[in-house]
Amino acid sequence: MKGWIIYKSATNEVRPETFELKRLLEEAERHRMDVRVFSPEQFELIVTRDDRKSVMVDGEVLQLPDFVLPRMGAGTNYFGLALIRHLERLGVKTFNSSQSIETVKDKMYTLQILAEHNLPVPKTMLIRSKVDVDLVDKHLGFPVVVKTIAGSQGCGVFLAETRNKFIDLIEMISAYKEDATMILQEFVETSRGIDLRVITIGGRAVAAMKRYSGSDSFKANFSRGGLVEPYEITPEIEWLALETSRILNLDIAGIDLLFDGDHYKICEANSSPGFEGLESCCNVNIPEEIYNFLRVRIHRYD
Numbered sequence: 001m002k003g004w005i006i007y008k009s010a011t012n013e014v015r016p017e018t019f020e021l022k023r024l025l026e027e028a029e030r031h032r033m034d035v036r037v038f039s040p041e042q043f044e045l046i047v048t049r050d051d052r053k054s055v056m057v058d059g060e061v062l063q064l065p066d067f068v069l070p071r072m073g074a075g076t077n078y079f080g081l082a083l084i085r086h087l088e089r090l091g092v093k094t095f096n097s098s099q100s101i102e103t104v105k106d107k108m109y110t111l112q113i114l115a116e117h118n119l120p121v122p123k124t125m126l127i128r129s130k131v132d133v134d135l136v137d138k139h140l141g142f143p144v145v146v147k148t149i150a151g152s153q154g155c156g157v158f159l160a161e162t163r164n165k166f167i168d169l170i171e172m173i174s175a176y177k178e179d180a181t182m183i184l185q186e187f188v189e190t191s192r193g194i195d196l197r198v199i200t201i202g203g204r205a206v207a208a209m210k211r212y213s214g215s216d217s218f219k220a221n222f223s224r225g226g227l228v229e230p231y232e233i234t235p236e237i238e239w240l241a242l243e244t245s246r247i248l249n250l251d252i253a254g255i256d257l258l259f260d261g262d263h264y265k266i267c268e269a270n271s272s273p274g275f276e277g278l279e280s281c282c283n284v285n286i287p288e289e290i291y292n293f294l295r296v297r298i299h300r301y302d
Helices: 018-030 078-089 098-105 109-116 133-139 163-176 234-246 276-281 286-299
Strands: 002-006 034-038 044-046 056-057 067-070 124-128 145-149 157-160 181-186 194-201 204-212 227-230 252-259 264-268
Touching: 002 018, 002 078, 002 264, 018 034, 018 276, 018 286, 044 078, 056 163, 067 078, 067 194, 067 286, 078 098, 078 276, 109 124, 109 234, 109 264, 124 145, 194 234, 194 276, 194 286, 204 234, 204 276, 204 286, 227 276, 227 286, 234 252, 234 264
Parallel strands: 002 034, 002 067
Antiparallel strands: 044 056, 124 181, 145 157, 145 181, 194 204, 194 252, 204 227, 252 264
C-alpha cells in the first residue's frame, strides 16, 4: 500500500510531531508500506477533467496513494482542507475526512453537536471581548475557562480564577483584537490539573491515559511537560469516547475527558492526536493499530 502523511507544524505548536512522524514511518516500513510525508506547501491543485493529473507535488505529477493521513489537526487552514477535499474527490481514502477535521477544528461547533446528542459537556458560552461579566458570573461562575475557537496542545486556553482576573484577561484580549470571539467554559474543579486522553481507532477504544499537570498549572497536556500513567477503560469511558468519535465521524481520534466527580465530561476531540505520551505509559503500538485498521478499510492485506 502507498500512503501520504500531510503534516505542517503550526506556529503555536508546543511540541512538533517529530515522535509521531518517526513512529508512523518506522511502522510503515515494518508493514512493507510505502508512506511519504509531505507539507501542504509542496502541493499544487488543478481543477481539470483529467483528474489523475490534477495533483502535483513539487511540480511533479505523482501516482495517487491508497490513503492519506492528515496530521495538521487544529492548524488545518483553508488550503489544507481544499487539498484533502480534492484528494477525496479523486477517490483517495483520507483518515480523517475533510468534513470531520473541519468540524472538530471548531471547538464551539463540536460542543454544539455533542450537546445536541445529549452527551455530557461542560456548560459553555460563546462571547465577544465586550462581554457582560454579570451574565458570565450568573451562568458559569468563577473560576472560568477561556478558550480560543481553535487550538491544540493547550494553546489558547486560560483559567481566570476570579472575576477581576477575568476582566483583566478580557481587556488584554480586547486591546490586542477588538471583538475577538472566544469560548467560556465552566471550570470542573474535580479535574483541576488532570484529565483523560482516550485514543479511538476504527470504532475501538485502543488505550487511555491519565494526564497530570505536574505543576500548579490547570493544564495536563503531555506536550507541556505533564505526567502520564495508564488508565483502565471503563464501560462509561469507552462509551463516551466511541460515541464522540462516531457522532463526529472520526476514524482516528483523541478524546479528552474531564473528571466530573464519579463521572466524566467531554472536553474536546482531536482529529490528529499525538501519542508519544500514550506509548510511553501503555503497552500499545498506535501506528500498528492505525495501519491494521487502514488495511481492513481499504481491503488491502498485501
